[in-house]
Amino acid sequence: MNHMTRLPVSLPARSPAMPDADACWAAFLARDRAMDGVFVGCVASTGIYCKPSCAARHPRRENMSFLPDPAAARAAGFRACLRCRPDEIGRDRLAVEKAVALIESAEEALRLEAIADHVGYAPHHFHRLFKRETGLTPAAFARGMRAERLKRALAQPGSVTAAIYEAGYNAPSRAYADAEQHLGMTPSAWKDGGRGVTIRWRVIDSSLGSMLVAATGKGLCRISFGEGEGALRARFPHADIRPADPALDVMAQRVVALVDDPAAGADLPVDVRGTSFQQAVWAALRAIPPGETRSYGAIAAAIGRPGAVRAAGTACGDNALAVLIPCHRVVRGDGSMGGYAWGLERKQALLAREADK
Structure with missing residues (x-):
C-alpha cells in the first residue's frame, strides 16, 4: 500500500564503480555471491581470474589483484577459472537484460518457453537463472511490471476499465488479482484514494520517539x-481511517519492542505493496542480520542488479515499515551513514543498539 516508483527497465551488466581492494578481498574471503559480477579477482601465482564466490582455496593476499570485469582481466593476461566460470556471470546478466x-x-x-528461446537458454535453466538474478520468476516479474503500468494508467483521467486494458490486461479479473497483490486494494479503490479500504491506526511511544502504527485487515x-x-x-484520503482495535494494539506493542x-516482530503480518524491484530490495533488507550493515551497492548486487545502486537507494527510501524492514542497516559504500527517512540520529541509535546485542 506504499507509494511506488517506476520499475527500472533494464538490468545493467556491471556496476559503475567497484569496491576498494580491502572490500574486494573481504568479499573473496566470505565467498560473497552478492558481489559476483561486480568485480573479479586475479591470482598472479596461477594466472587465472575468479568471481568472488569461487569455491577454490584462497590464494595469498599478496598474489591477489582486482579488476572491474573479465574483459579487463583478459586484457591484463589472465585466463578464466574453470571452476567458477566467471565469464558466465556477464553472459547470464545479458540474457536477463534481454x-x-x-x-x-x-x-x-x-x-517461459518463448522468453527462454529468445535469449538462447533452455526453459528450466533460464527459470532458475532469472530468479537468481532478480529474486523473482519471469512470470512474477512480468506481473509486477504490468501492475505498475496499471497503477500509472489509473492515475490518468478515464475509467477503470480503460486503464485495465491500457495496461495490457485481456480481462479485468486478472487485473484485480494483480492489484490485490501489488497495490494492496482493488483498481477502483486505488484510483479513488483508498475508498472502501479500512485502515486502523494509533500513535505509540518508543525509546526513539513516537511511532505511527497502521494496518489493514491483512497486516x-x-x-x-x-x-x-x-x-x-x-496517503489514502478516501480510505476508512479508524482508531486502533485490540488486535492493532497488540501489534503496536510488538512494533515498539522491535526498536x-x-x-521481536519477525512474524508480524504485513500488507505493503511495491514493484517487483522494490519487493526484491525489501527482501534483501530483511535478510541482513541484526548488527550488520550492507552498502547500497551490495543490496543492488544481491538482487542481481549491480548497476541499479541509485534505484536500490530509492527503494530503501520508499520503505513503509520502519524497523520491521530494516533499511537502517544500509550505508554508503564508504561506510558513512547515507540517508534515513526518519532521521540519521535514529539510524545511528538503531545500529548502535543492534551492535551491542
Whole structure:
C-alpha cells in the first residue's frame, strides 16, 4: 500500500564503480555471491581470474589483484577459472537484460518457453537463472511490471476499465488479482484514494520517539516515526481511517519492542505493496542480520542488479515499515551513514543498539 516508483527497465551488466581492494578481498574471503559480477579477482601465482564466490582455496593476499570485469582481466593476461566460470556471470546478466526488455515490450503475457528461446537458454535453466538474478520468476516479474503500468494508467483521467486494458490486461479479473497483490486494494479503490479500504491506526511511544502504527485487515501497512493520523489520511484520503482495535494494539506493542529487540516482530503480518524491484530490495533488507550493515551497492548486487545502486537507494527510501524492514542497516559504500527517512540520529541509535546485542 506504499507509494511506488517506476520499475527500472533494464538490468545493467556491471556496476559503475567497484569496491576498494580491502572490500574486494573481504568479499573473496566470505565467498560473497552478492558481489559476483561486480568485480573479479586475479591470482598472479596461477594466472587465472575468479568471481568472488569461487569455491577454490584462497590464494595469498599478496598474489591477489582486482579488476572491474573479465574483459579487463583478459586484457591484463589472465585466463578464466574453470571452476567458477566467471565469464558466465556477464553472459547470464545479458540474457536477463534481454528478457526484461522483451517482457516490457510485450503487449500480452509471454510463456517461459518463448522468453527462454529468445535469449538462447533452455526453459528450466533460464527459470532458475532469472530468479537468481532478480529474486523473482519471469512470470512474477512480468506481473509486477504490468501492475505498475496499471497503477500509472489509473492515475490518468478515464475509467477503470480503460486503464485495465491500457495496461495490457485481456480481462479485468486478472487485473484485480494483480492489484490485490501489488497495490494492496482493488483498481477502483486505488484510483479513488483508498475508498472502501479500512485502515486502523494509533500513535505509540518508543525509546526513539513516537511511532505511527497502521494496518489493514491483512497486516501492517505503515510504521513510521514522528507521523500521525494526518500523514495517513494524506496517503489514502478516501480510505476508512479508524482508531486502533485490540488486535492493532497488540501489534503496536510488538512494533515498539522491535526498536530495542530486532527479533521481536519477525512474524508480524504485513500488507505493503511495491514493484517487483522494490519487493526484491525489501527482501534483501530483511535478510541482513541484526548488527550488520550492507552498502547500497551490495543490496543492488544481491538482487542481481549491480548497476541499479541509485534505484536500490530509492527503494530503501520508499520503505513503509520502519524497523520491521530494516533499511537502517544500509550505508554508503564508504561506510558513512547515507540517508534515513526518519532521521540519521535514529539510524545511528538503531545500529548502535543492534551492535551491542
